[in-house]
Amino acid sequence: MTKNNKLSKLLFLLSGVSFISISLSCSVNKNNFFKVKDLNFESTSDRSVLITIKTDLKLNKNIVSKLVYLVNGEKYEKTYSKVNLEQNQVLFEIENLPLNSKINVISIFINNIENNFSNLKTEFVNSKKTDTSNDSINQLELENSKKEAFNEIIKIENKAKKQELQDLLNNAKTKVDANEIRMQAIDYKNKELANNQKAHELRERINVIENETKKQELLNAFNLALNDDNGVPIVNTEIIKNNLQNLSNKIDQAFSDDQSALKNLEVKKQQLRDKIAQISDTAKKTQYERELEKINSITDPSQATTEANTLDNKVTTQKAFEIKKAEAQVEINRLRTKDSAKKTELQSRLDSATTEAQAVTILQEAQDEKAKEDKQIEAKRKVVNEALAKLQDGTDFKNSLVSRKDQAAPFDDASHRTVDLVELDNIVTAINNKIKELKNAAKAAIALAYGLEASGDNTTSYDSLNADVNNETNQTEEKLNELKQKAQAEVAKARNAAIDALGQSEGKELSNKKKALQKLINDPAKTIADLKDLLNRVNKET
Numbered sequence: 001m002t003k004n005n006k007l008s009k010l011l012f013l014l015s016g017v018s019f020i021s022i023s024l025s026c027s028v029n030k031n032n033f034f035k036v037k038d039l040n041f042e043s044t045s046d047r048s049v050l051i052t053i054k055t056d057l058k059l060n061k062n063i064v065s066k067l068v069y070l071v072n073g074e075k076y077e078k079t080y081s082k083v084n085l086e087q088n089q090v091l092f093e094i095e096n097l098p099l100n101s102k103i104n105v106i107s108i109f110i111n112n113i114e115n116n117f118s119n120l121k122t123e124f125v126n127s128k129k130t131d132t133s134n135d136s137i138n139q140l141e142l143e144n145s146k147k148e149a150f151n152e153i154i155k156i157e158n159k160a161k162k163q164e165l166q167d168l169l170n171n172a173k174t175k176v177d178a179n180e181i182r183m184q185a186i187d188y189k190n191k192e193l194a195n196n197q198k199a200h201e202l203r204e205r206i207n208v209i210e211n212e213t214k215k216q217e218l219l220n221a222f223n224l225a226l227n228d229d230n231g232v233p234i235v236n237t238e239i240i241k242n243n244l245q246n247l248s249n250k251i252d253q254a255f256s257d258d259q260s261a262l263k264n265l266e267v268k269k270q271q272l273r274d275k276i277a278q279i280s281d282t283a284k285k286t287q288y289e290r291e292l293e294k295i296n297s298i299t300d301p302s303q304a305t306t307e308a309n310t311l312d313n314k315v316t317t318q319k320a321f322e323i324k325k326a327e328a329q330v331e332i333n334r335l336r337t338k339d340s341a342k343k344t345e346l347q348s349r350l351d352s353a354t355t356e357a358q359a360v361t362i363l364q365e366a367q368d369e370k371a372k373e374d375k376q377i378e379a380k381r382k383v384v385n386e387a388l389a390k391l392q393d394g395t396d397f398k399n400s401l402v403s404r405k406d407q408a409a410p411f412d413d414a415s416h417r418t419v420d421l422v423e424l425d426n427i428v429t430a431i432n433n434k435i436k437e438l439k440n441a442a443k444a445a446i447a448l449a450y451g452l453e454a455s456g457d458n459t460t461s462y463d464s465l466n467a468d469v470n471n472e473t474n475q476t477e478e479k480l481n482e483l484k485q486k487a488q489a490e491v492a493k494a495r496n497a498a499i500d501a502l503g504q505s506e507g508k509e510l511s512n513k514k515k516a517l518q519k520l521i522n523d524p525a526k527t528i529a530d531l532k533d534l535l536n537r538v539n540k541e542t
Helices: 004-014 061-072 101-130 135-153 159-170 174-206 211-224 237-254 258-277 282-296 301-333 340-354 356-388 396-408 421-447 460-468 475-499 512-521 528-541
Strands: 020-028 033-036 048-054 079-084 091-096
Touching: 033 528, 048 101, 079 528, 135 159, 135 174, 135 356, 159 174, 174 211, 174 237, 174 301, 174 356, 211 237, 237 258, 258 282, 258 301, 282 301, 301 340, 301 356, 356 396, 356 421, 396 421, 421 460, 421 475, 460 475, 475 512, 475 528, 512 528
Parallel strands: 020 048
Antiparallel strands: 020 033, 048 091, 079 091
């Protein structure tokens, strides 16, 4: 619905009822475009208009207050807002306004929301980026990791396992926990798929058995291979795998005569063709295709079946290796540290791996390295944020460093961009150098305050300034500049007192002695102690 259509609908409904409840459901898509969904209207006897905005952002109070101001403006004093941050809702109620005013307010509301929400969202995101506690970043990355894990869990067919992993995910407190659950889900799903394929193959072989008694016996065994005595699907994929292998042996034994054995063999060979087609390694695939052709030339059904079973084991083993290798590759790709020697090593080993066991080991090492990386990145990011907090906001210097930090340490999202730990160290070094420069400037100014003593309400002294400039809590741009300016102000006060004592008036020239004293007083290298001494000398000359 366009904005004009919304307003037309409002005009029509406002002309016929005394109350309209408008629920504006707001969302921001990945392109940061703000949309207001269709309006819902409800008539009551109350003479007011209630506007509810729901957002998919966790709004903070500062942004809510700005949003309220944008909607309320200054014209409609009877408009008030009610904020519920937990529910992500902001309520606006407009009471006892004339019809045209209500329409006007709603029009302003729609315009302001659509025009300003993207700016508020940007402010919200930026406020999270500069959160020195790192809590917001950790929470965002945890939510992303949970989302990835959930997307893998829902692919699982076994309801009990799916619920087990979902419960674990609901209680996951860290990104590492969520990633571990995601990998469990992927591993389970891949094994479940392999068992499902094997079960499908066995069912096809059972279907060609002509002896109904044997067929029913094997169908019963088939159900027991997948379900427990109560008919509940078995959760453990390894148990199912072993059950299906035992069932496969029973099916081979069931084909006692040559004619039945040939039917079993033909089904097996077709299943082998399908499985070989799924192999990614072209050399292995070619090898398996040649072995299958040899089996086709064997005239003894029993021998051909034995050879087919041997080839089936090879193909199944290779497929399991390729699946686990793909899992390991995904985890290696998730490693984000720039120029990571461990990532290079793992990739080299995976490229050379030939067995599922090797791939499993590499996968586990990649997971461990990812957890180690995450902790290291979090710690580095925290150090950078704490260092950035020492600088004043809004300066070109700080803005450039924030930009460099965002480039060097992006969020761990779906793109998994590289994190440059060296650059993060460089940013901290640049900040420390800046603070050192500011501290030296403050110390230089304080050195000129030598001789300053506390007096009356003014408790500032040379000693207090020296203590403050070395105080750890004052090692920020703002505090150091304040101390520098305070020292400079005290020196200027002492210099002005000495100059005033010279008694120079317009049109009257100072004596040569006073001119000499004036030159000394204006010397920027003079300390407060020097200026006090000069003041005494001036007083003696007057």
